[in-house]
Amino acid sequence: MSVRQRVIEPRSVQLGMRVVTLLVLLFLYVPLLVIFVYAFNPERSQAWPLPGLSTRWFVATWNNLEVRSALVTSLKAGLGATSIALLLGSLAAFAIHRFRFFGREAISFFLILPLALPGIVTGMALNSAINIGGQVIGLSFSLWTIIIGHATFCVVVVYNNVIARLRRTSGSLVEASMDLGADGWQTFRFVILPNISTALLAGGLLAFALSFDEIIVTNFTSGSEITLPKWIFNNLRLPNQRPVVNVVASVVILASFIPVYIAQRLTQEQPVRAAEQAETEPALQAVAAS
Amino acid sequence: MSTVFRRAGIFLYRFPGLRLALLLAPPLAWMVVVYLLALAFLFLTAFWRQDPVTSAIIQAWGFQNFQALWAVDVYRTIALRTAGMALAVTVTDVILAIPIAYYAARIASPRVRTFLLLSMVLPLWSSYLVRVYAWRVILSSDGLLNWSLHKLHLGSVNLGFSNWSLWIVFCYLWLPYVLLPIFAALQRIPNSLIEASTDLGARWFTTLRRVILPVALPGIVAGSIFAFSLTLGDYIAPNLVGDTEFIGNVIYQSVGIANNIPFAAAYAIVPAVIVAIYLLVARQLKAFEAL
Numbered sequence: 001m002s003v004r005q006r007v008i009e010p011r012s013v014q015l016g017m018r019v020v021t022l023l024v025l026l027f028l029y030v031p032l033l034v035i036f037v038y039a040f041n042p043e044r045s046q047a048w049p050l051p052g053l054s055t056r057w058f059v060a061t062w063n064n065l066e067v068r069s070a071l072v073t074s075l076k077a078g079l080g081a082t083s084i085a086l087l088l089g090s091l092a093a094f095a096i097h098r099f100r101f102f103g104r105e106a107i108s109f110f111l112i113l114p115l116a117l118p119g120i121v122t123g124m125a126l127n128s129a130i131n132i133g134g135q136v137i138g139l140s141f142s143l144w145t146i147i148i149g150h151a152t153f154c155v156v157v158v159y160n161n162v163i164a165r166l167r168r169t170s171g172s173l174v175e176a177s178m179d180l181g182a183d184g185w186q187t188f189r190f191v192i193l194p195n196i197s198t199a200l201l202a203g204g205l206l207a208f209a210l211s212f213d214e215i216i217v218t219n220f221t222s223g224s225e226i227t228l229p230k231w232i233f234n235n236l237r238l239p240n241q242r243p244v245v246n247v248v249a250s251v252v253i254l255a256s257f258i259p260v261y262i263a264q265r266l267t268q269e270q271p272v273r274a275a276e277q278a279e280t281e282p283a284l285q286a287v288a289a290s
Numbered sequence: 291m292s293t294v295f296r297r298a299g300i301f302l303y304r305f306p307g308l309r310l311a312l313l314l315a316p317p318l319a320w321m322v323v324v325y326l327l328a329l330a331f332l333f334l335t336a337f338w339r340q341d342p343v344t345s346a347i348i349q350a351w352g353f354q355n356f357q358a359l360w361a362v363d364v365y366r367t368i369a370l371r372t373a374g375m376a377l378a379v380t381v382t383d384v385i386l387a388i389p390i391a392y393y394a395a396r397i398a399s400p401r402v403r404t405f406l407l408l409s410m411v412l413p414l415w416s417s418y419l420v421r422v423y424a425w426r427v428i429l430s431s432d433g434l435l436n437w438s439l440h441k442l443h444l445g446s447v448n449l450g451f452s453n454w455s456l457w458i459v460f461c462y463l464w465l466p467y468v469l470l471p472i473f474a475a476l477q478r479i480p481n482s483l484i485e486a487s488t489d490l491g492a493r494w495f496t497t498l499r500r501v502i503l504p505v506a507l508p509g510i511v512a513g514s515i516f517a518f519s520l521t522l523g524d525y526i527a528p529n530l531v532g533d534t535e536f537i538g539n540v541i542y543q544s545v546g547i548a549n550n551i552p553f554a555a556a557y558a559i560v561p562a563v564i565v566a567i568y569l570l571v572a573r574q575l576k577a578f579e580a581l
Contacts, residue, residue: 034428087316089317095317118565121332126324129324129332151320151324213415215526249423257412260411
């Protein structure tokens with residue numbers, strides 16, 4: 001990758017693509033910017049342009065008990081789902097990386113399925129299961145059903161990050177450790193774990209970001225529990241609540257940008273192989289996010 | 291403590307099958323119990339019915355939900371409209387994504403490429419609901435769009451809320467999902483391939499048409515899976531910026547308002563089947579290797 005590739009595109013094409021790229025970036029980011037600006041709207045009306053700027057609704061949001069309890073529910077759900085996903089996702093990654101067995105290729109496809117099928121299918125499936133589970137084993141809609149649902153589609157995020165790292169980790173490291181007399185546990189603790197720690201952290205952050213924002217499946221698994229996205233969804237039509245919704249919305253955007261930014265940096269930390277990583281990582285992350 | 295680990299380690303070392311089973315059992319059990327079982331229950335529920343008087347669910351087998359889906363015009367129209375929207379969004383997003391992915395992968399300097407990559411990844415993970423909501427604010431009659439159009443003396447188009455606004459919002463929502471696999475596919479193309487084409491006298495457009503796009507096709511199809519599947523199963527965006535019904539809305543209302551879960555389950559099988567067909571075609575085009 002260090003060799004500069006020959007440029008074959010005519011100048012006009014390069015220029016055209018640059019313009020399209022710029023326009024698409026604007027298309028992607030202007031709406032997010034608009035929400036940030038609206039959070040400082042002093043009035044309840046949504047009319048543009050804003051009559052002025054004010055931070056009064058930030059204070060109102062901070063004092064809103066419903067928002068606070070929704071935030072706590074979302075944090076609990078995110079932490080619960082992330083913990084389960086970290087455990088199950090890394091176990092699956094180790095199994096797939098280390099062993100060759102029948103049906104190996106099918107497993108990663110199977111793990112992606114909850115994200116690749118339309119969200120409403122996953123949501124309806126879990127909803128039917130909880131309803132039937134309610135009659136058979138007394139299952140009811142609660143924080144736990146939210147966590148179970150979220151964990152199911154977060155597993156693949158951790159799995160993808162860990163397996164990408166394992167594939168890049170040289171096998172000779174493990175062999176060297178064994179040759180120097182370390183047993184399996186010591187090799188895991190002192191060689192493998194330090195190697196995959198940032199991948200685990202990145203996978204965990206992305207899983208958390210995914211769970212924290214989820215609404216499509218959550219609506220079908222949460223019953224009367226209110227998460228932060230669910231609170232936004234229930235309140236964004238109420239003119240009285242608009243200012244608070246705007247503040248919550250911009251905070252939610254920030255709350256997802258930060259972990260994702262960190263995760264992106266973590267998965268591209270080694271400068272030597274930065275180019276190679278830039279190739280492999282995003283496609284995997286894209287799949288995980290579907 | 292460490293001797294326990296050591297002994298367990300030695301024991302496991304002798305039996306690799308057991309090691310594999312211990313690693314694989316928890317994630318596999320979770321996915322089978324939670325997800326496959328749930329899908330099975332969805333399928334099962336679709337054959338039950340709701341008592342029209344008490345609106346309780348009757349657990350008796352029958353095809354009445356599927357008959358209703360087929361016989362009632364409205365449901366067929368909605369299914370077709372949803373599939374049409376999904377196709378339109380997929381095509382638009384692919385057309386928008388190719389130039390920017392191409393620019394990022396093959397023209398931009400490494401530094402700009404890193405920046406562009408981050409710019410594509412960030413919206414993908416940021417709150418989907420807030421991104422729909424932002425458009426609801428922009429498209430409203432006294433919102434930013436109409437104000438800008440007024441300032442440009444273009445009059446006001448009353449876009450919000452219609453199928454047009456929904457189309458824009460869907461394209462906006464899923465664009466990053468389409469961009470990333472196409473970017474990855476374009477970046478994986480070996481330079482030697484393109485140089486060979488140029489050396490053999492092909493101009494850029496010929497190289498693009500005959501070499502670059504065919505090689506990147508699996509990535510393009512992989513990206514299109516997301517746009518298609520995510521549009522097909524969405525109910526939030528039609529709810530917030532649309533004015534007509536889509537499969538997702540009908541399912542959501544059947545669960546939330548009518549509490550007719552058997553019917554909702556039956557209708558949820560429709561997008562599942564459409565996506566399954568799409569995935570089969572995609573597999574033929576080797577898209578899974580590009581995922």
